[in-house]
Amino acid sequence: MRGERTCSIAITEPGAGSDAQGIRTRAQRSADGWVLDGSKHFISDGERSDFYLVSARTGDKAISMFMVDKGLPGLTVGKDQPMMGLRGTPHVELFFDYVPLEPLALLGAEGQGFKLAMGALNVVRLAQVGARAVGKACHVLELMTDCANERRQFGQKIGDFQMVQAMLADSVIDINAALLMVLHAAEMLGRVVDRGVQVFGGMGFCKDLAVERDYRDARIYRIFDGTSEIHRTVIARSRLKRGAALFDLHG
Ligand SMILES: Cc1cc2nc3c(=O)[nH]c(=O)nc-3n(C[C@H](O)[C@H](O)[C@H](O)COP(=O)(O)OP(=O)(O)OC[C@H]3O[C@@H](n4cnc5c(N)ncnc54)[C@H](O)[C@@H]3O)c2cc1C
Structure with a gap:
C-alpha cells in the first residue's frame, strides 16, 4: 500500500x-x-x-x-x-x-478472489482504460494543433486550410463527447489518432514522431483489460439484470 x-x-x-x-x-x-x-x-x-x-x-x-x-x-x-x-x-x-x-x-x-478481481477489472475498464483513451486523444490533439500552427505549405500555415481545421474540430467534438461517454472512449481514440497521423502527412508515418507511436499504441485499448466484445457482453448482462429501468449513464 x-x-x-x-x-x-x-x-x-x-x-x-x-x-x-x-x-x-x-x-x-x-x-x-x-x-x-x-x-x-x-x-x-x-x-x-x-x-x-x-x-x-x-x-x-x-x-x-x-x-x-x-x-x-x-x-x-x-x-x-x-x-x-x-x-x-x-x-x-x-x-x-x-x-x-x-x-x-x-x-x-x-474461490472468492476471482470474483473480487473481476469486479475490480470492471471498474478499471471504465475508469482507467476510458480515461486513458481520453487523455491520449487530448495529447494527440495538442500535437496536431501545434503542427497545424507551425507547418507551412503553399505559403501559409496548414491550419489555415479548412480541411485541416475540420480534422481539429472533429477531434475536439469527439473528445468532448467521449468525456461524457467514457464507455466509447477506446473507439474514439482510434479515430483521433488516425486523423493525428493524417494532419502530419508523411511525417506522421515516420518513426521520429510521437504521433506514430500513439497510432500503434492506440490499438491495444480495444483488447486489454477485456476486449470491446467482452465489454459489450458485460453491458448487456448488466442491462438485462436491471430490467426495464430508464436509461442512465451506466447504460
Ligand atoms: C499489451 C497487452 C497487455 C496485457 N496485459 C495483461 C496483464 O497484465 N495481465 C493479464 O492477465 N493479461 C494481460 N493481457 C491479456 C489480455 O487481457 C487479453 O489479451 C484479452 O483479455 C483478450 O484475450 P485473448 O488475447 O486470449 O483473446 P481471445 O479471448 O482469444 O479473443 C479473440 C477474439 O474473440 C472475441 N471473443 C472471445 N470471447 C467472446 C465472447 N464471449 N463474445 C464475443 N466475442 C468474443 C474477442 O473479443 C476477440 O475479438 C494483455 C494483453 C496485451 C496484448
Missing part, C-alpha cells in the same frame, strides 16, 4: 483470455499452505514486478487469487513478448513449477 513494491496482475493464459475462468493454472493445498502449478502470458511489467496477483483453480469450479513473490523457487519469468505498441513495457510469460505458497498468500476466501 505504500507503493514500495510493484505488482502485476496475472490472469491470462495461452488457452484462456476472454474466458478467464478457463484457466489451467492450479493451486493445491499442501502441508505448508499451497503449491502452484501452471503458466501465464502477456503479463504487463511482469519482468520488473516484485510480486504477482495470480488466478488459479483451487477446485473444479473455484478460482482463487494468490499473492506470489517473484523470488520463490519454481517461479520463472519467461521471454518478453514484443508487441505492436506499448514497447516501453515488457509483457512476459510466467511459469509456475510447483511453487510453494504460504497459507497467507491466498487473497480473500478460497
Whole structure:
C-alpha cells in the first residue's frame, strides 16, 4: 500500500483470455499452505514486478487469487513478448513449477478472489482504460494543433486550410463527447489518432514522431483489460439484470 513494491496482475493464459475462468493454472493445498502449478502470458511489467496477483483453480469450479513473490523457487519469468505498441513495457510469460505458497498468500476466501478481481477489472475498464483513451486523444490533439500552427505549405500555415481545421474540430467534438461517454472512449481514440497521423502527412508515418507511436499504441485499448466484445457482453448482462429501468449513464 505504500507503493514500495510493484505488482502485476496475472490472469491470462495461452488457452484462456476472454474466458478467464478457463484457466489451467492450479493451486493445491499442501502441508505448508499451497503449491502452484501452471503458466501465464502477456503479463504487463511482469519482468520488473516484485510480486504477482495470480488466478488459479483451487477446485473444479473455484478460482482463487494468490499473492506470489517473484523470488520463490519454481517461479520463472519467461521471454518478453514484443508487441505492436506499448514497447516501453515488457509483457512476459510466467511459469509456475510447483511453487510453494504460504497459507497467507491466498487473497480473500478460497474461490472468492476471482470474483473480487473481476469486479475490480470492471471498474478499471471504465475508469482507467476510458480515461486513458481520453487523455491520449487530448495529447494527440495538442500535437496536431501545434503542427497545424507551425507547418507551412503553399505559403501559409496548414491550419489555415479548412480541411485541416475540420480534422481539429472533429477531434475536439469527439473528445468532448467521449468525456461524457467514457464507455466509447477506446473507439474514439482510434479515430483521433488516425486523423493525428493524417494532419502530419508523411511525417506522421515516420518513426521520429510521437504521433506514430500513439497510432500503434492506440490499438491495444480495444483488447486489454477485456476486449470491446467482452465489454459489450458485460453491458448487456448488466442491462438485462436491471430490467426495464430508464436509461442512465451506466447504460
Ligand atoms: C499489451 C497487452 C497487455 C496485457 N496485459 C495483461 C496483464 O497484465 N495481465 C493479464 O492477465 N493479461 C494481460 N493481457 C491479456 C489480455 O487481457 C487479453 O489479451 C484479452 O483479455 C483478450 O484475450 P485473448 O488475447 O486470449 O483473446 P481471445 O479471448 O482469444 O479473443 C479473440 C477474439 O474473440 C472475441 N471473443 C472471445 N470471447 C467472446 C465472447 N464471449 N463474445 C464475443 N466475442 C468474443 C474477442 O473479443 C476477440 O475479438 C494483455 C494483453 C496485451 C496484448
